Amino acid sequence: MAKKKKTSTETKKKTSNSLAAIRGFLKNKTNHTVFGIVLIFIAVFLFGAFTSYLFNWQADQSNLRGGFFELLGRDDYKVKNILGKLGAAISHQFIYNWFGVAAYLTPWFLLLAGLRISMHLKLTSLTKHLGIIVFLLIWIPAAIAYTGLPSVMAGGSGYYNLEWLSSLAGPFGTGAILVFSMLIFLAVRFKWTPERLNAFIARLRPTRAEETEGDSWKDSTKAEAVPTPESEPEIINEVSFDEPEENKPIEETPEPEIEHEPLIIDQNETKEEEETQEELHDTEDLEIEKAEVEEEVSESELNRKLKEFGEYDPKLDLSKFKLPPIDLLREFKQSGVSINQEELEENKNKIVETLNNYKIEISKIKATIGPTVTLYEIVPAAGVRISKIKNLEDDIALSLAALGIRIIAPIPGKGTIGIEVPNTNPQVVAMRNMIKSEKFQSTDMELPIAFGKTISNETLMADLTKMPHLLMAGATGQGKSVGLNVILTSILYKKHPSQVKFILVDPKKVELTLFNKIERHYLAKLPDSEEAIITDTTKVIHTLNSLCIEMDNRYDLLKDAMVRNIKEYNHKFVQRKLNPENGHKYLPYIVLVIDEFADLIMTAGKEVETPIARLAQLARAIGIHLIVATQRPSVNVITGIIKANFPARIAFRVTSKIDSRTILDAGGAEQLIGKGDMLYSSGSDLIRIQCAFVDTPEVEEITDYIGNQKAYPEAYLLPEYVGEEGEGGIPDAGDPADRDALFVDAARVIVIHQQGSTSLLQRKLKLGYNRAGRIVDQLEAAGIIGPFEGSKARQVLIPDEMSLEQLLKNEQEKYNS
Ligand SMILES: Nc1ncnc2c1ncn2[C@@H]1O[C@H](COP(=O)(O)OP(=O)(O)OP(=O)(O)O)[C@@H](O)[C@H]1O
Numbered sequence: 021m022a023k024k025k026k027t028s029t030e031t032k033k034k035t036s037n038s039l040a041a042i043r044g045f046l047k048n049k050t051n052h053t054v055f056g057i058v059l060i061f062i063a064v065f066l067f068g069a070f071t072s073y074l075f076n077w078q079a080d081q082s083n084l085r086g087g088f089f090e091l092l093g094r095d096d097y098k099v100k101n102i103l104g105k106l107g108a109a110i111s112h113q114f115i116y117n118w119f120g121v122a123a124y125l126t127p128w129f130l131l132l133a134g135l136r137i138s139m140h141l142k143l144t145s146l147t148k149h150l151g152i153i154v155f156l157l158i159w160i161p162a163a164i165a166y167t168g169l170p171s172v173m174a175g176g177s178g179y180y181n182l183e184w185l186s187s188l189a190g191p192f193g194t195g196a197i198l199v200f201s202m203l204i205f206l207a208v209r210f211k212w213t214p215e216r217l218n219a220f221i222a223r224l225r226p227t228r229a230e231e232t233e234g235d236s237w238k239d240s241t242k243a244e245a246v247p248t249p250e251s252e253p254e255i256i257n258e259v260s261f262d263e264p265e266e267n268k269p270i271e272e273t274p275e276p277e278i279e280h281e282p283l284i285i286d287q288n289e290t291k292e293e294e295e296t297q298e299e300l301h302d303t304e305d306l307e308i309e310k311a312e313v314e315e316e317v318s319e320s321e322l323n324r325k326l327k328e329f330g331e332y333d334p335k336l337d338l339s340k341f342k343l344p345p346i347d348l349l350r351e352f353k354q355s356g357v358s359i360n361q362e363e364l365e366e367n368k369n370k371i372v373e374t375l376n377n378y379k380i381e382i383s384k385i386k387a388t389i390g391p392t393v394t395l396y397e398i399v400p401a402a403g404v405r406i407s408k409i410k411n412l413e414d415d416i417a418l419s420l421a422a423l424g425i426r427i428i429a430p431i432p433g434k435g436t437i438g439i440e441v442p443n444t445n446p447q448v449v450a451m452r453n454m455i456k457s458e459k460f461q462s463t464d465m466e467l468p469i470a471f472g473k474t475i476s477n478e479t480l481m482a483d484l485t486k487m488p489h490l491l492m493a494g495a496t497g498q499g500k501s502v503g504l505n506v507i508l509t510s511i512l513y514k515k516h517p518s519q520v521k522f523i524l525v526d527p528k529k530v531e532l533t534l535f536n537k538i539e540r541h542y543l544a545k546l547p548d549s550e551e552a553i554i555t556d557t558t559k560v561i562h563t564l565n566s567l568c569i570e571m572d573n574r575y576d577l578l579k580d581a582m583v584r585n586i587k588e589y590n591h592k593f594v595q596r597k598l599n600p601e602n603g604h605k606y607l608p609y610i611v612l613v614i615d616e617f618a619d620l621i622m623t624a625g626k627e628v629e630t631p632i633a634r635l636a637q638l639a640r641a642i643g644i645h646l647i648v649a650t651q652r653p654s655v656n657v658i659t660g661i662i663k664a665n666f667p668a669r670i671a672f673r674v675t676s677k678i679d680s681r682t683i684l685d686a687g688g689a690e691q692l693i694g695k696g697d698m699l700y701s702s703g704s705d706l707i708r709i710q711c712a713f714v715d716t717p718e719v720e721e722i723t724d725y726i727g728n729q730k731a732y733p734e735a736y737l738l739p740e741y742v743g744e745e746g747e748g749g750i751p752d753a754g755d756p757a758d759r760d761a762l763f764v765d766a767a768r769v770i771v772i773h774q775q776g777s778t779s780l781l782q783r784k785l786k787l788g789y790n791r792a793g794r795i796v797d798q799l800e801a802a803g804i805i806g807p808f809e810g811s812k813a814r815q816v817l818i819p820d821e822m823s824l825e826q827l828l829k830n831e832q833e834k835y836n837s
Contacts, residue, residue, distance in 0.1 A: 056138020063130035066114070069107030070123055073115055076100035077172055080108045081116070120175030122160035125153045148209075155205055163198050331594045334518040334606040338541075341516060341729055348721040349452035349714065359394055359443040367441050371396055374419040378412050380404055390475035391710040392446035392697055393424070398437045406430050409437055417691070424693035432705065440475065440708060442693045449473045449696070451506060451714035455513050466587065467520065467609055467645065469510045471503075471670075471700060472711040480700070480709050484511075484611065484647075485587075487668035487702065488640035493653035493683040494672025499696035499711055500649050501531045503670065504613060505719050506712045507647060508535070511611070512722060517541040518608060521736040523563060525614040529555045532615060534719050537727030544610060544736035552735050557623045560614075564631035565788040566741035567612065567644060571635060572782065573739060574642035577604060586643035608736065609643040617650040618657040629659060631789055636665030653683040668702045672711075741788060756835050759798050762787070764828065766795045767804050771824045776805035776814030802831065 073080070080099045101108035114123035133146055161178025162185065171179065185194040206212040335341070364387055372382055381401035388395040400409065409416075410429040417425045420441065428438035454460060454470035457479045465483035474480050484490065484507075494500045511520055521544040526532040532553055535543065543552040546559070546566055554560055574586070581598050583589045586607055589598075598604035612635070614620065620628045636646055648666070650657055653674060671689035674680050680689035684701050692698065696711035760766070762785055769784045770776055776799070781792040796814070799805045804824070806815035818824045 053138045056134045056136070059130045059134030059137065061134075063127040063134060065103060065107070066110065066127035066130070067124070069101060069103040069111045070115060070127070072100075072102040072107060073111030074121075074172070076108075077112070077116065081112070115175055116172060117176040118161075119157050120161045120164055120173045120178050122157050122164075123175065125156055129153050152209060155209075159198070159201065159205070163202075166194060166198060332596055332606065334590075334594070334608075335516045337732065338517055338730060341541075343513060343516075344722045344725045346452060346455055348725055349455060349718050350450065351452055352448045352450045352713075359389055359445065363444060364389075364394065367394065368396065370420055371398070371439055371441075374416055375409075377419065378408075378415070380409060380412075388476050389443070390477060390708075391443075391449050391473050392693065392695075393440045393442050393475060393708065393710075395475045396439045396441065397431065397434075398439065399435075400437065406435075406437065424691055424697070426688050426691045426708070446693075446695070447710075449710050449712045451509055451712045451718065454479060454506075454510070454712045460510070460514075463514075467511055467611070468514055469507050470712060471506065472696065472698070472709045475708055480707065482668070482700075482702065484645050485609070485640075485643070487645070489636050489646040489666045489668065490648070491658065491662070491666040491669040491683065492647065492649040492672070493658070493670070493674060493679070494649075494651070494689075494698070495675050495679075496651050498672035498674075498692075498694045499698065500651070500672055501615070502696060502713060503672065503698070503711050504531070504615060504647070504649060505714050505716075508613070509714050509719065509722060512538075512542070512726065515609075517726075517732070518606065520609045520611060523554070523567070523610065523612045523738075524552070525554045525560050525563070525612070525620070527555055527557070527560075527616045527619040532613070534716070534723050537723040539735045540731035540733070541726050541729070544738055547737050547740050557620060557628075560620055561624055561627045561631075561790075562741045563738065564628065564635070565790060566738040567610070567635055567639075568631050568789045569739040569741060570610070571639050571642055571644055572779075574607060574644075575638075577607070578642060580604075585641040607643055609645065611645050611647065613647045613649075615649050617648045618652040618654075621657050627790060629662065630793065633661045633665060634789055636662070653679045655682055658682055669700075671699045671701075673697060756802075756831060759802075760791065760795050762791075763795060763798055763802075766792075767799060767802070767818075767824055767828070768821065770799060770805060770816055771818050771821055774816045776816050780813075803827070 076099070080101055099105050099108040101111065111123075114126065115121070119125075129146075129149060132149060136146060158177070158181065161175045162181040163178075165174035165178035165182040174182075182194065185197060189197060203212075333339075368385060368387065372385065375382060375398070381404060382398050383401045384399040386397045388397065400406070406429055409427075413427045413429065416427060416439070420439070424440075424442040426440045428440070430436060431438045449472050451470075454472070457470065459479045459481055460468065460470045463481060465481065465485075467484035469482050469484055471480045471482060490507075492500055492503060494503075508522065520542065522535070522542050523544050524532045524535055536551075536553055539545075539552040545552040545554075546563055549559060554563055578584070578586070578589050580602070581589050581592055581604065583592055586609070590606055592598050593604055593606050632646065632648070635644060639645070646666075648662075653671070669683055671680060671683045671692075673692040673694045674683065674689045677687045677690050680687045683689065684699060684706065686701075686706060688706065689699050692708075696713060698709050698711050700707045700709050765785060766781050769781060773780060776796070778789065778792045778796050781787055781795060782789060785792070787795070796805065800807060800814070804816070804818050804827070806817055808814065818827060
């Protein structure tokens, strides 16, 4: 048995070795060229031999009776074929014995294949062509034999097939079979439908008329061209005023004739003209048909392109770009034990004792050791109400007297109570381990982020595109900046520069400067700005508005492509189903990172909040994702509208329970121990995670590694945003003098469309969101539209343009007086 197994594995090995050798041979480019040239040579040889055979077959045939091999072996046989005995023998076989003149299809196919293999010259699809050739190799000989042409034209197979068909279906039946098989073949292979045939025939009609005209034209030119053959190029290439007059009429007479004709024309000529007009109409009709056919062609053209060039590869511009190697990340040498048995026991006893003090009995206790915290899961004895434990939450925490204790009563979906107690020897979760993890390496997430490790030491990964925006908060020094670096590093370790672009806003001017080095690879910026990393509040406002324009543009592209989101759009683009000439392009994800949001809100308020809220509401489908971090998670920074649109939130340690509530809608973040200890909330779940750690020197090495590689000529440019008029102060909405310059235009747009929406104004007047919003306020103050009605468009109070003009006139008069 063992021997058998051994031999079977050996045979398998041998087969796989030889397969690999064959694969290697087939992949070798030199082999391709040589093989292709051999095919072309055979094609040319066959063509020569066949042609010569057609002239000499009778003479050579007497020598060929002995058969192919006998002929080759005998010296006394003389043949007339220009390619000698070999040419004569092969031709005899192909033409006389097999296919007749249809044998020419063989060198034709070999030539196509040879050109394709050696020079990658794709004249047609080889597989399709092979099908056509096989059919014709059977059909043509039989058809020729049926017509009774000389035997050499039909070949042996023609007569054989004809005989067989005739015995089956009789002579008439054979004729019908031949005709219908050809029609079926044309219908299947070339999609010849009756409509297309009609169109084709109709197209031929005027062409013939043109041809007869053309022929006479050709004849006349011939007659003229023959005596002066050298004069032709002169006429075409030079614009000469001294040209001999006989040469001119050919091209130029029609124009002057048209100019002078109306004065001289007689009835007959008018008729002729009418006829020509009719013909022209015919031609117009035909052109419409042509357009239909062209449309089909353009689709097949697309498929052909896809087959020929393969899928579009967005990475091609930086095809040699290498993702950073894992070695750039540090390895942390640590003991590997974050808590020992003694400590575990001690904590357990403390918990049991404390609960007993409150008369809460425990039936079971279980510990799960995490990198920085251990979770003690308690199953209370029968009859103990969980609400009782929940009420005692603070007292239990106090009795356990340790910093960073969090009580989860109950653990969602488990019915147990969790008490998280910090370990005395917390472990650092190295970014290196995150990137190395199987989970990260094999993920198919669009924008994967490896945040860190959960309490049960699992790597926690999340897809930024699914979040789809992230809010981060934490008091100073608790790990926010490290957290942002972890997010950026995760994406940099997975995505090519063509697939994702970052917009980095760093009012503190220190945290994200390292990423300057990857500006031309991964960053996006406004066209007129020098620095890609934004530190200035005005620039932030411009960038946010520009992002809103980018969003609108992307929505237009998606609409045009009839897809719902960026993933489908890019898929369609990669499949070459979207034409770049119509403005379509591969869309990278855009990730906007704001490091200190509180700062921005304090200085710019609504100017920042409004576009952020708008982006957060609408940008998920078109691949713009926001990551907003703040030190101060107070309600005037993280407003209701921001919170509502950021379902994914991270809280590092914060200073108060209120802050924790503001960010997470739950307490707990004030109990964290800092240094990357965080709570991650994605909707309803709240997970405690030890954030991965990536140090500044590591980030520097990564950005250096990327920055030293070939880059795009410049950073990804966002659409231009022209600063709005009247910046720096909101004018009195009711005062006509202070109104926006486009107020009247906007009023007309709103009244004509009877739709009071900001986005309509943005689209029609190409405005930024803020300016459009301001005009809407002014329109409301002027009584043209009604008040804000939530998600519905505002009501338009003016029924038509006339009434609007009247209203504006009255207003102006009133104001002037
Ligand atoms: N995930 C982590 N693992 C281990 N230590 C960490 C982690 N995150 C942060 N630390 C420690 O905490 C320190 C402060 O972190 P970080 O600079 O990210 O704080 P911050 O919240 O950004 O502070 P600030 O708001 O003042 O910039 C780091 O220098 C590091 O020593």
